[in-house]
Amino acid sequence: MHHWFMVTLVGQDQIGIVSKITTALYQGGCNLGEASMLRLGGNFTIMMMVDIPTGGKDALNHLLQPVAKELQLHLHLDAIEGLLHHHQVPNVRVSVHGADRAGMVAQVTSVLANAGLNILALESDVGGNANHPFYLMHIEGIATAGILALEEALRSLFASQPDLKVTLEPIETVVM
C-alpha cells in the first residue's frame, strides 16, 4: 500500500541539504517520487513526493523533523494522491521578459489562462541589478483551446504592454 505525501522544505541554502534529507528518508524505508529542488533567492526549496509504507504522517514527521531542525529548514507535510506515470505532454512554450514591475506575472498568466492555457511548469527569475531589475519567465503548458487562441490573447496584451518581450512557440513532440 502506498501512502504518498508532498514534502515541502525551505531554508537558507547550505551544502548537504539534499543528501541529508534523502538519506533520512531512505533509511526510514521511504520511496521518492517526482521532485523539484531549487535555490530561490538564497533559499533552498524542496517539493518532493514521498511514499512511506507504514506509519503515515506521524512516522514521516518523526523521520524528517530532526534533520530539518539541524538544517534549520521549515518542514510541511500534506497527504496526497500519488499519481505517477501520468505525465501530461506540453504543446506550447511561452517566454516572457521585460523590465521588472508589479503585476507582470499576474497580467500575462491571466491572459493566458483566459485563453485556455494549462500551465504544467513555470520558472521565473529576476536578473539585472537592484536599480534595473528585469523579470524573465518560461512557461510550458497545454493550449486547451488551441494555440491560435493564445496568440490572439498575447496580441491584445501587447497592445497595452508594448515593452514586454513575449514569445510563443509550439512544442511538437516526436515520439519514436
Next chain:
Amino acid sequence: MLNILTYPDPRLKNVSVSVTEFDEKLQAFLMDLEETMRAGPGGVGIAAPQVGRLERIAIVDVSSKPKISHHGRLVMINPEITDWDGFEMGREGCMSVPDYTGNVIRATKIRLVAQDKQGVSHEYSMEGYEARAVQHEIDHLDGLLFIDRLVSRRHDLFQRKVYESKKGT
C-alpha cells in the same frame, strides 16, 4: 507484432552490429519491424534494438505529418550520418521510454548514407522533423536513448520557429 523493450532493459544500451546478409529473413524482419512501428504511439520511427535485435536497422516515416519535407518510408540499413548543420532543441518521446518526454538538441540538417533493404547504398539530405527522427533512431543503434541527451528547460537558449507577437498588432 514484436515486443518493444523498455528502459531500463540493458539491451537498449548495446551497440548494434552491421547487417551483412540482405536475405529473405531480413525482409521478413523489416515487415515485422514496420508493423510494430505503425502500432506504436508515435509511429514515425523504430530501430531494431528496440525489439531486441542488435543490428544496424531502422525505419523512419514522417509522411503522416503535414507540411514538411520528407522521404516517405525510409528503411535504413547500416546508416551513417556524414554531415551535420545547425542545431535546434525539440521535444522527444520514445516507445522504449514510456511516460516521459524531454528536450533534446539535434542537428537541423543532416546528410545520411544508408543501404536499402536490398543492400543498395543511397545518400539523403534531410532537415527538421525527419532529420530529428533519423538522429534519434541512429542513436538507438549506438546504445543511446534520448534521455542520455536531455537538456533542461531552464537553459533553453535554442529556440526555433519563434512565433513572436508583433508590437502593436
